[in-house]
Amino acid sequence: MTYSQRDKQYNWHPYTQHKTAADFPAIVKGKGALLWDENGKEYIDAIASWWVNPFGHSNTFIADAIYQQLTTLEHVLFGGFTHDKAVLLAEKLMQLLPSNQKKLFYSDNGSTAVEVAIKAALQFNYNQGIKKTKIIAFEDAFHGDTFGAMASSGISFFTEAFKGSLLEVARIPVPTAGNEAKSKAALLELVKTNEYAAFLFEPLVLGAAGMVMYPPEELDELIAICNNHNVLTIADEVMTGFGKTGKTFAVDYLQNQPDMMCLSKALTGGTIPMAITTFTQSIFDGFFDDDTNKALFHGHTFTANPTGCAAALASISLLETSEMQQNIKEINESHKAFEAKIKSHPKVKTTRVLGVIFALEIKTDSEESYYGTMRNKLYNFFIQHGIILRPVGNIVYILPPYVISKEELQKVYETIVDAIEMI
Known part of the structure; x- marks a missing residue:
């Protein structure tokens, strides 16, 4: 056979x-x-x-970096420890990310990167005693298959069986040609309710929807609306990140920057599953407290895997050539x-x-x-x-x-x- x-x-x-x-x-x-x-x-x-x-x-360049890491330190727990490659990767990404991004949280795939962002948005408000339990996303979006990411996705047949078990998400039109005013009006109506913790979006291109594209000027206006109403913004760059749109990140086309970003896929050049969620300092500070219960209790065994970090460093160095x-x-x-x-x-x-x-x-x-x-x-x-x-x-x-x-x-x-x- x-x-x-x-x-x-x-x-x-x-x-x-x-x-x-x-x-x-x-x-x-x-x-x-x-x-x-x-x-x-x-x-x-x-x-x-x-x-x-x-x-x-x-790719032999990335493979050599992985081999060197595997024969030096293949893995060490990130709970209570750190390692050189996680530090070096964080420092490298800080040179490439928008200047408002200051903290990184490692996970293992695009869905979990989104999941971390959603959980952080909800808990950021909860830690301040603010009740915001809902998320805003685009119609026909796709953000992954874990429960928070799935709830935020608008492709219905992927999520039909789980309708009664999902986070409440309101959807707005994508601001493609002819829909710009509808998109802004729908977002404005939602954010005025003070019930929404975050607006999650694929910047400039909705991949699984069929590479639906919309202009950066429209996204800038949507982010501004969220900023004016204390709604956090999450850029899902899992697909668009690391050169796909012609710039390192799709948000590099913007004037207004998101509060959080989700990275995966090309991060390691297609070699080892890894993801990162990035945050502004103010979001991190919302968890920085003497009260242990205000910490972000999320993680998995292979968080910040050294071999994955080494692959990511090699991948980024290739991108920059x-x-x-x-x-x-x-x-x-x-x-x-x-x-x-x-x-x-x-x-x-x-x-x-x-x-x-x-x-x-x-x-x-x-x-x-x-x-x-x-x-x-x-x-x-x-x-x-x-x-x-x-x-x-x-x-x-x-x-x-x-x-x-x-x-x-x-x-x-x-x-x-x-x-x-x-x-």
């Missing part, structure tokens, strides 16, 4: 209805933007394996050139580009569901042609490793055109 066949005996995959799923390709090797399965078939990883591998697979920054610019230019060619296609409804992110929406006669017929047909077509893309309904997006070659990227574009013609 092949690995792919043996996989079905034991493994339960994410976001998968196994009764209708086909056998999954078993990947045995990766290098750069390429992956190979057990049969030797080559795939271009055009979404950086769910947005985590900006520097490509089997002139070569990688040039790669990001060239991908952006390639996306814009492809957009100029494809946007007038009779089957294309809309296109959008930001940084290394490209998305197009295919015209349909009816509303296309998230995992509907068109999506599955497109996905299977891409896999058959050696391209890893995961369409969202009728939206096809590219978010490639920064090391993808021009030839590989061109093949992705050509395959998308062929897929559109096939629909």
Whole structure:
């Protein structure tokens, strides 16, 4: 039996209805933007394996940093101890983060980074004797699968089974073209009630919603509204962080900065699960007290894992190289050139580009569901042609490793055109 066949005996995959799923390709090797399965078939990883591998697979620079750390100190508990890599990573991030961010809290994935932020927002108010138990988020947002993050996500079929068990969250329209006034009015109405602890948002791009994009000027106004009404702001940069939008963080496009930020995915270059939630000094001070009960009681066994920190330090150093920054610019230019060619296609409804992110929406006669017929047909077509893309309904997006070659990227574009013609 092949690995792919043996996989079905034991493994339960994410976001998968196994009764209708086909056998999954078993990947045995990766290098750069390429992956190979057990049969030797080559795939271009055009979404950086769910947005985590900006520097490509089997990156030797990050691997060497991990090896050195594993043979020095693989792990030590962070409760009651610290270590050099956690300190060095914190110092490095402080050079890159907005100047109002002063404290870091380590966790292990994007959902828990969001969970920490939500818990901190609620307890920050509780510690002051203020009752604010609700959160504001965008419609169609996605923030993760743990309970607080899931409650804040607006993609209903992900959360339908848990409706009665979730934190109360109010949703406002995303301030895309034509919805700017509605978004601001909805937020203003909510914050005036003094019931909401925080506004949680994906800055500039809603990833799982289909790379929905909105301008920084609109987000600046929403943050200002929150600031004026003592509602904390949380930027979920799990997807957008570390160069995806063309800047290190999406919030680097803003004038008004969030109170908290959530980081993961590309943080370690796709090698070791790790996440960080960052805070302003004033939020940290809200937990700094002689009363032990006012501490933030959250953590897990692998908090600030030294090997993960070493991988993150190596990953950030790669991001800062002139070569990688040039790669990001060239991908952006390639996306814009492809957009100029494809946007007038009779089957294309809309296109959008930001940084290394490209998305197009295919015209349909009816509303296309998230995992509907068109999506599955497109996905299977891409896999058959050696391209890893995961369409969202009728939206096809590219978010490639920064090391993808021009030839590989061109093949992705050509395959998308062929897929559109096939629909």
